[in-house]
Amino acid sequence: MSGCPFGGGQQPPAGTHSDASEASPETSDGGTRRLSRRGLLGLAGVGGAGAVAGIAAGLLGHDALAAAAAPPAANDSVIPFFGDRQAGITTAAQDRLHMAAFDVTTEDRAALIDLLKDWTAAAAAMTAGRTTGTTGAVDGPYDAPPEDTGEALDLDAGRLTITFGFGGSLFEKDGKARFGLDGKRPDALIDLPHFPGDALESARTGGDIVVQACADDPQVAVHAIRNLARIGFGKTRVRWSQLGFGRTSSTSRAQQTARNLFGFKDGTNNLKAEDTALLDEHVWAGAGSRAGEAWMEGGSYLVSRRIRMHIEIWDRTSLREQEGLIGRTKGEGAPLSGGKEFTAPDFGIKGNDGEPLIAMDSHVRLAHADQNDGVRMLRRGYNYTDGSDGLGHLDAGLFFIAFVKDPRTHYVPMQMTMAKEDVLALEYLKHTGSGLFAVPPGVKQGGFVGEGLFA
Amino acid sequence: MPGLTSPKIRRTAGARLAVVAATAVLPLALASCTDNASANPSGTTDGPIQVTSTDADCKVSAAEAPSGNLTFAVKNDGAEVTEFYVLAEDGLRIVAEVENIGPGITRNLVLTAPAGKYITACKPGMKGDGIRADFTVKDSGKQATADADLQKLVDTGVTQYTAYVKDQTEQLVAGTKEFAAAYAAGDAAKAKSLYAATRMHWERIEPVAESFGDLDPKLDAREADLEPGQKWTGWHRAEKDLFPPAGYKELTAAERAAISKQLVADTEELSTRTRTVKLSADKLGNGAKELLDEVARGKVTGEEEIWSHTDLWDFQANVDGARIAFENLKPALQQKDAALAKDLDAKFSALQAELKNHAKGDGFAYYNELSKDEVQQLSALVDALGEPLSKLTAAVVL
Ligand SMILES: [Cu+2]
Numbered sequence: 001m002s003g004c005p006f007g008g009g010q011q012p013p014a015g016t017h018s019d020a021s022e023a024s025p026e027t028s029d030g031g032t033r034r035l036s037r038r039g040l041l042g043l044a045g046v047g048g049a050g051a052v053a054g055i056a057a058g059l060l061g062h063d064a065l066a067a068a069a070a071p072p073a074a075n076d077s078v079i080p081f082f083g084d085r086q087a088g089i090t091t092a093a094q095d096r097l098h099m100a101a102f103d104v105t106t107e108d109r110a111a112l113i114d115l116l117k118d119w120t121a122a123a124a125a126m127t128a129g130r131t132t133g134t135t136g137a138v139d140g141p142y143d144a145p146p147e148d149t150g151e152a153l154d155l156d157a158g159r160l161t162i163t164f165g166f167g168g169s170l171f172e173k174d175g176k177a178r179f180g181l182d183g184k185r186p187d188a189l190i191d192l193p194h195f196p197g198d199a200l201e202s203a204r205t206g207g208d209i210v211v212q213a214c215a216d217d218p219q220v221a222v223h224a225i226r227n228l229a230r231i232g233f234g235k236t237r238v239r240w241s242q243l244g245f246g247r248t249s250s251t252s253r254a255q256q257t258a259r260n261l262f263g264f265k266d267g268t269n270n271l272k273a274e275d276t277a278l279l280d281e282h283v284w285a286g287a288g289s290r291a292g293e294a295w296m297e298g299g300s301y302l303v304s305r306r307i308r309m310h311i312e313i314w315d316r317t318s319l320r321e322q323e324g325l326i327g328r329t330k331g332e333g334a335p336l337s338g339g340k341e342f343t344a345p346d347f348g349i350k351g352n353d354g355e356p357l358i359a360m361d362s363h364v365r366l367a368h369a370d371q372n373d374g375v376r377m378l379r380r381g382y383n384y385t386d387g388s389d390g391l392g393h394l395d396a397g398l399f400f401i402a403f404v405k406d407p408r409t410h411y412v413p414m415q416m417t418m419a420k421e422d423v424l425a426l427e428y429l430k431h432t433g434s435g436l437f438a439v440p441p442g443v444k445q446g447g448f449v450g451e452g453l454f455a
Numbered sequence: 456m457p458g459l460t461s462p463k464i465r466r467t468a469g470a471r472l473a474v475v476a477a478t479a480v481l482p483l484a485l486a487s488c489t490d491n492a493s494a495n496p497s498g499t500t501d502g503p504i505q506v507t508s509t510d511a512d513c514k515v516s517a518a519e520a521p522s523g524n525l526t527f528a529v530k531n532d533g534a535e536v537t538e539f540y541v542l543a544e545d546g547l548r549i550v551a552e553v554e555n556i557g558p559g560i561t562r563n564l565v566l567t568a569p570a571g572k573y574i575t576a577c578k579p580g581m582k583g584d585g586i587r588a589d590f591t592v593k594d595s596g597k598q599a600t601a602d603a604d605l606q607k608l609v610d611t612g613v614t615q616y617t618a619y620v621k622d623q624t625e626q627l628v629a630g631t632k633e634f635a636a637a638y639a640a641g642d643a644a645k646a647k648s649l650y651a652a653t654r655m656h657w658e659r660i661e662p663v664a665e666s667f668g669d670l671d672p673k674l675d676a677r678e679a680d681l682e683p684g685q686k687w688t689g690w691h692r693a694e695k696d697l698f699p700p701a702g703y704k705e706l707t708a709a710e711r712a713a714i715s716k717q718l719v720a721d722t723e724e725l726s727t728r729t730r731t732v733k734l735s736a737d738k739l740g741n742g743a744k745e746l747l748d749e750v751a752r753g754k755v756t757g758e759e760e761i762w763s764h765t766d767l768w769d770f771q772a773n774v775d776g777a778r779i780a781f782e783n784l785k786p787a788l789q790q791k792d793a794a795l796a797k798d799l800d801a802k803f804s805a806l807q808a809e810l811k812n813h814a815k816g817d818g819f820a821y822y823n824e825l826s827k828d829e830v831q832q833l834s835a836l837v838d839a840l841g842e843p844l845s846k847l848t849a850a851v852v853l
Contacts, residue, residue, distance in 0.1 A: 196682045199758075312838060313748045316845035318741075329560060338531070338557030351536060351555035352581040390827070391755065391834040420682060427748075 077156040077216075081127040083442040088161030089283070089300055089378065089403050090273040092252040094214040097244030097382040097399065098221035099304065100229065101207025101435055102236040104170060109179045113454055115235045119164070119211075119228055120448040126220075129157030132227045149230065151223050158220035162228075163212040164449045165302045165437030170208040183292035184453055188285070188301060188406045189438045195419040197426065204306055204433030207239040212302070212401070214380075218245065240433065242306060244382025244399045251380055257333060257341065260398055261309055261383050262428075264326050265333035268341055269368070271378040282376045282410060283403050285438075295452030298441035300403040303377075303411050306384070306433030309397035314428050325424045327364030335364060347371075363424045366417055375410045377402040397429070407436055503528040503563065506577065508537040508556070513577030513586035520568075521595035527564040529577075531556045538578040539564060540585060546574050554581075567853060570594035605790055609736050609851065612783035617734050619779050620660050624726040627656035631722045635715035638693055641708060647697050651765035651818060654690060658772030659779075660729075661749060662742035667728055673721045677761070688717045698762035736784060740848030743780035746773040747841045755834045757822040767819035770833075771810055777844065778803050784851050792850040795843060802840040809836050 079087045104112060122132040131137050133147025140146050171185035172178060213224040222243070229238050248260045249267030253274050260266040271278055287297040314322070319330065327345065328335055335345035336357045347365055351357050358365050369376050380403070385396040404410035418425050440450050503526040505516035510533040529539040535558065541551040550573065551566035570592050576585030630653035637645035657664060657675070665671045672680065674689040681687055692714055696706050706714070753759040754770040781788075781799055788796045809832060813820045825833075 193683050194681075196680050196685075199679060310748075310752055312841070313751055316744060316748070316841055318845075318848070321741075332560075334557075334560055336555075336557055336560070338536070339559045343559070349536060349557065352538065353554075357536065357555055357557050391831060392838060393751075393834075416682065427752075 077159055078128055079157075079159050079161050081124045081162070081443070082445050085284075085298060085442040086161075086163045086439060087127070087442075088163035088212055088214050089380075089439070090251060090279065091159075091161050091214070092255055092273065093247040093249055093380045094159050094161070094221075095216045095245065095247055096214065096218040096221045097247075097401075098213045098218070098225045098241065099244070099399070099401070100211050100213075100225045100241035101167070101239045102209045102211070102229075102232060103239045104178075104208045104236050106235045107178060109454075111235055112179055113448075115232060116164075116450055116454075117448040118231050120443055122227060122231055123162040123164075123224070123449075126152075126224050126227065127157060127160045127162055129160075132231070149223065149226055151226075152220050155217055155220055158215040158217035160213065160215040160220050160224060162224055163214075163302075163439060165210040165212070165439040166450065166453070167207050167210065167435065167437050169206060179454075181453070183290070184295070186285075186288055186293040186296050186438055187290070188288070188293075188296075188408055189436065190408060190412075192303075192407070192434060192436050193412065193416070195415055195431065197419050197429075198431050198434070200434050201432050204240045204242075205435065207435060207437075209236065210302065210304070210435060210437045218243070242304075242384060242399050242433070243386075244384045246383040248381045248383055248398060249379045251378065261311060261396055262314055262322070262326075264322075264328065264330055265341065266381075266398075267379060268328075268333055271376050278376060279378065282405050283378045285405055295450075295455065296438055296440060300405065300439045301407050301411075302435070302437045302439050303400070303402045303404065303407060304433070304435040304437075305400040305431050307398045307400050308395065308430045308432050310428045310430070311394045311396055317428075324359055325362060325428075327358040327362030336362075361421050361423045363418075363422055366422045367414065372414045372417070373409075375404075375414070377404045377410055403439070502526075506530065506539055506575070507532050508539060508577035508579055508586075509533040510535060510579045511586075513539075513575070513588065515575050515588055515590065518589065519591040519593060522568060522570045522592050523595055525566055525568050525592070527553075527566075527575075528561055529553055529556060529564060530561040531558050531579075533579045534558055535580040538581055538585070540574075540576040540578065541566060541568070541590070542574040542576060542587075544572040544574070546587070565853060568592045605787055608787040608790070609784070612785075612787060613734050613736060613739065616739050616780055616783045619783075620663055620729055620732070620734070623656045623660045624729050627653070627660075628719075628722050628726050630656060632719055634693075635719045638697070639708075639712045639715035641711070643697055646693070647763075650690075650694065650697060650763060651760075651768035654765075655768055655772035655775075657690075658749075658769045659776035661773065661776065662738075662745045663729055663732055663734075664725060666732065667725065670721055670725050670728070674718070674725065677759070688714055689721070690718070693718070694760065694763050698764075700762060736787070737848050737852050739780040739784055740851055743777040743847060744841070744845050746777040746780075747837060747844055749773050751834070751837050751841060755830065755837055757830075760822065764821035764823045765819070766822040767810070767813055767825075771819065774803070774806060774810065778807075781844070781847065784847065787851050788847065791853075795846060795850050798843050799840070799847070802836070802843060806833075806836040806840050809833060 079091055081087060104115075106112065125132050131148035131150075131153070133140075135141075135147050137146045137148040137150030137153055166189075168185060168189050168191060170178065171181045171189070211225060211228055213221045215221040215224070225241060229236075247258050249270050250257050251267075251270065251273055253272050257265040257268050271282060273279075283300050285296045285299045285301065287294045317325075323329055323336065333341040335343060337343075337346035337349045338357075345358055345364055345368065347356060347358055347368070347370065349357050356365075365371055379401065381398050381400040383396070384399045385394060387395055389395045402411065419431075440452060443449050443451070504520060505514075506527050506529040507514040508529060508531050515527075527539065527541075529537075531537045537556050538552060538554045539556070540549055541564070542548060543550055550568065551564055553562050553564040556562050573590040573592060574587050575590045576587045578585035630649065634646055634649040634653050637649060664674075672689075675691065676685075676687060676689055677691050678687065678695065693711075695703065696711070699705060750770055750773045754766045754773065757764065757766050759769055760766045781803065785796055785800075788799075810819075813825065813829070
């Protein structure tokens with residue numbers, strides 16, 4: 001419901017704005033097209049519920065007038081946080097990412113549950129365009145540091161989504177169960193195998209809890225992770241985090257196919273929010289085979305891989321070679337077998353040397369569902385650049401994110417094939433970070449993230 | 456082992472030396488280097504010459520063009536895979552071609568054509584003689600091609616490089632036997648002293664050696680390249696045993712003997728197979744570029760020889776292999792693009808001079824002895840060479 005109720009990219013119709021049931025002033029005033037994050041002192045409620053929206057300076061003119069005429073809840077910068085499914089999965093991919101993985105440093109179950117409640121409240125506030133805490137960024141006591149860090153004041157919600165997932169190490173470490181979660185680790189939440197060529201750095205890999213913040217404004221995404229990290233200090237510490245820009249996938253038919261840093265269209269064949277039957281088949285997790293994993297029903301599994309691209313080497317590669325490696329044209333994105341971008345690739349069609357036009361070891365062929373037992377995934381990766389590496393080369397690539405029903409069937413076999421046979425991967429890519437997380441279903445009003453796990 | 460296979464070698468296996476073609480998809484990107492896009496005395500064309508290939512027709516938007524670089528934008532409007540050829544007046548010799556154009560796709564064919572009479576042909580379905588038409592290139596006064604001996608120069612270069620590959624594989628086999636014997640006998644000191652020097656013969660011809668997708672991993676897989684359950688053999692298996700990291704459990708004599716035996720057998724197999732590899736100018740050019748890529752990817756970062764730290768030996772060998780390929784193509788390149796030849800000469804010399812600064816005795820400093828500044832300096836020189844080197848193939852083949 002909240003993830004993408006009516007197809008990503010479309011605005012939720014009036015009345016479906018699930019925050020409305022919170023009865024917070026912002027949503028009931030409905031008229032402000034852009035919500036201010038400025039809270040008002042004295043309005044109580046953890047998570048900023050009850051803060052009153054002001055109209056940000058500078059928006060008073062045209063926007064306020066336009067907004068007055070707009071129907072209630074037409075705020076297209078807000079993606080509902082509460083719902084049957086977490087937002088940020090089928091939500092039309094935003095432009096920016098800040099993802100962080102946390103290690104839980106306490107072993108106290110109650111403390112962990114408190115943290116998840118606090119995070120839930122903060123996430124609900126921030127995704128609605130509000131500040132965190134009861135007093136926000138500027139309305140607290142003068143002699144205390146502000147509760148909210150404030151860098152998102154005056155910005156709208158930016159279609160922020162915050163998506164939580166749990167790593168295998170939350171359930172057990174060194175063979176010992178943690179937080180009383182014996183038997184609760186889903187069978188599908190495996191430890192990923194070593195894939196050939198992996199050059200994983202431990203400081204970029206794993207983590208007990210992952211938080212994916214996506215927004216159209218990088219400042220909004222960074223604000224979200226920063227404030228969650230701050231709330232977590234003492235109970236968690238950030239294990240790794242990653243900024244991403246330039247979504248490399250489209251998750252809705254309303255979106256254009258984006259390009260990755262190799263300059264090729266990426267995600268042409270991706271699962272889309274509109275493909276509801278396929279999402280049920282390939283993305284949403286079922287109840288599992290044991291009672292202990294039933295809490296995951298309606299959730300999904302998030303695979304993250306930090307894939308460094310050898311950009312400079314790629315740039316010295318002939319167009320013939322580039323297109324051959326990908327299996328598509330660079331300009332239009334058409335499969336080399338012919339047609340246009342969305343034409344289905346014909347893997348059988350051969351050239352005059354008797355070799356298929358789409359090479360056996362091309363990326364498109366190896367990644368295609370036809371070559372992978374028909375399995376598909378929903379990808380919502382981002383380009384990243386972490387500056388340069390000290391040798392004058394861009395530390396840049398693809399931060400791959402995919403949501404799948406079961407990584408054992410929907411990720412591992414394909415990645416094993418790619419790591420072995422995809423010449424693109426062999427010559428131009430290096431996997432430097434990795435994560436696999438169980439993403440629980442959505443949060444109901446009054447509930448908290450992962451509630452079912454602790455029930 | 457940076458890659459299991461070499462797409463550059465493999466993908467161009469069907470390309471003939473006579474093919475004087477480069478393809479591109481974006482006509483605009485090429486406008487700056489096409490003469491027929493600008494001054495055009497005969498007024499026959501404006502921008503790339505448009506070719507529309509259907510199942511029954513081959514429309515060429517102009518019947519003549521001024522000499523110099525010509526660009527044909529070939530659009531396949533038919534239902535079958537098509538090809539486009541520019542043939543010499545005799546209708547037999549292929550001057551340039553673009554192959555394997557899928558339905559709906561446009562590919563550019565860029566060629567350098569001297570004045571003369573030609574024949575164009577679309578070949579829908581890739582069968583038969585194609586749908587042909589006459590085409591005239593008029594003298595524009597521009598030097599449109601090198602002299603007629605160019606083909607001979609290229610052929611000579613390819614022959615020389617083929618001989619080089621043969622010589623290196625022979626030395627590799629001999630060196631490997633000596634190394635394997637010492638290693639199997641437990642003479643670690645001798646094996647260590649032979650390790651890096653012997654591998655240089657492999658690294659010099661790496662693009663050719665890597666073209667055998669089954670042998671390459673057996674001989675050169677690094678531990679990180681393995682998949683779960685895969686047997687680890689080859690040079691780096693021995694490397695780890697000879698230069699053991701802390702906490703490493705050494706192999707038994709029997710295990711060493713087995714690895715040695717396998718190493719020799721696989722190397723001999725490699726030697727046999729390289730005898731039948733057909734080389735061509737584009738393979739030399741792409742192979743040279745690829746060797747530099749190997750340096751940039753694995754050697755300059757110290758990843759290739761993670762235990763022995765003998766990366767600079769590999770580095771030098773990759774540069775050797777690239778330079779020999781370049782030298783073999785140089786006489787042809789000097790005719791086609793003398794400035795590029797000069798530039799490459801200078802960049803190879805600069806890199807070689809810097810490598811020499813790290814020479815020690817018969818070999819080199821260990822990679823972990825280099826300072827950050829020294830690694831940066833080497834990396835910058837590799838990039839400086841890699842960029843013009845990536846233009847070598849098109850310059851010679853076009
Ligand atoms: Cu991909």
